[in-house]
Amino acid sequence: MNSTVSGQRAVRSAALAVLAAAAVGFPLVFSSPVVTNYAVYALIFVAVVSAWNVFSGFSGYISLGHAVFFGSGAYAVGIAARDWHINGTGVFALLPLAAVAGAVIAVPFGLIALRVRRHTFIVITIAVFFIFQLMAFNLNSFTGGTIGMSAPFLPWTPTAFNDRFYYIALACAAVTVVMAVLIRRSRFGLQLRAIRDDEDRARGLGVQAMRVKLTAFVLSAAMTGLVGGVWFLYLTQVLPQSGFDPLFDLSLVLMAFLGGLGTISGPVIGALIIEPGQLYLTIKYTNGYLSEILLGALFLLIVLFMPRGLVPTATEWIRRLRTRGRPAVPPASPGAAAPQASEAPTREART
Numbered sequence: 001m002n003s004t005v006s007g008q009r010a011v012r013s014a015a016l017a018v019l020a021a022a023a024v025g026f027p028l029v030f031s032s033p034v035v036t037n038y039a040v041y042a043l044i045f046v047a048v049v050s051a052w053n054v055f056s057g058f059s060g061y062i063s064l065g066h067a068v069f070f071g072s073g074a075y076a077v078g079i080a081a082r083d084w085h086i087n088g089t090g091v092f093a094l095l096p097l098a099a100v101a102g103a104v105i106a107v108p109f110g111l112i113a114l115r116v117r118r119h120t121f122i123v124i125t126i127a128v129f130f131i132f133q134l135m136a137f138n139l140n141s142f143t144g145g146t147i148g149m150s151a152p153f154l155p156w157t158p159t160a161f162n163d164r165f166y167y168i169a170l171a172c173a174a175v176t177v178v179m180a181v182l183i184r185r186s187r188f189g190l191q192l193r194a195i196r197d198d199e200d201r202a203r204g205l206g207v208q209a210m211r212v213k214l215t216a217f218v219l220s221a222a223m224t225g226l227v228g229g230v231w232f233l234y235l236t237q238v239l240p241q242s243g244f245d246p247l248f249d250l251s252l253v254l255m256a257f258l259g260g261l262g263t264i265s266g267p268v269i270g271a272l273i274i275e276p277g278q279l280y281l282t283i284k285y286t287n288g289y290l291s292e293i294l295l296g297a298l299f300l301l302i303v304l305f306m307p308r309g310l311v312p313t314a315t316e317w318i319r320r321l322r323t324r325g326r327p328a329v330p331p332a333s334p335g336a337a338a339p340q341a342s343e344a345p346t347r348e349a350r351t
Helices: 002-029 033-059 067-083 088-113 118-138 158-185 187-197 199-204 209-235 246-259 265-284 290-305 310-322 334-350
Strands: none
Touching: 002 033, 002 158, 033 158, 033 187, 033 209, 033 246, 033 265, 067 088, 067 118, 067 209, 067 246, 088 118, 088 209, 118 246, 158 187, 158 209, 187 199, 187 209, 199 209, 246 265, 246 290, 246 310, 265 290, 265 310
16 A cells, blocks of 8 residues: 555656646747747636636635736836836736735725625625725826836847747736635635535534635735736736636636636636637637637536536546546455354354
């Protein structure tokens, strides 16, 4: 048994090392700016959906308002750079401010929304999202209104621009995934999953549900805000309809459900499939709504035929293939069964 476990760990470690090497060397192998652009957006969504999964996947509270933190992080960087007259690469020092903006907004947001149960929570997150979107449209002196806000100029060549943002997005994705792994393996993650399975029973076992949910919500919002700041600097502009995009949250939900809600690798796989595919369809076809239509159809198919997602379903299939033709529990040998049968009368006689 120990050798089997150690072998599985060795295989897992080797696979992670190969994936890390492939991720680091990707821009060196695929030097096309178009491919690198796809990769940057994919990694941005890997980070965001992993942060979303830390709260929604682990707790079972599906949030449709994470665009609030994403857009707020982008606007926080833009407003600070404009008002403090920060230019060039010094603007990256403002990224922690984007994380703080997401966390600060999440505290009152969570104190209000997390007092209700899951279905009502979804409605509240949608309402808060539209409030922030309307604020971005109408606070012209603060957010720029419909004109939006431009990012400071970065003195990089076009090739270096994409490559450097690739590694920045890769670092954000790696940090977020590691955070998700640490939370899942901790007592805090166990409490979140207990809330997801049965919140009333978790409360009865001593879990302080409100505190646990709010902490996860704030952590998720902080990382989402940070990635929103990176997205703003890469895109070089933020508008109310792009920073606070309702399709953003629907994409996160689809990515998580496609890969496997509540798992570590599931949302990552979902983001790596959905985001490049969506970008490809948007660029290839003039119909701007085609990708949204296909995303909706894909989500419907997943819910109907693969509700657990790719990772849990594939794991179950592999387990079935390994145990095909063999019983799950090995039968006892005939020599071992006989003493058990003969021992029963002896025990009865003794009593």
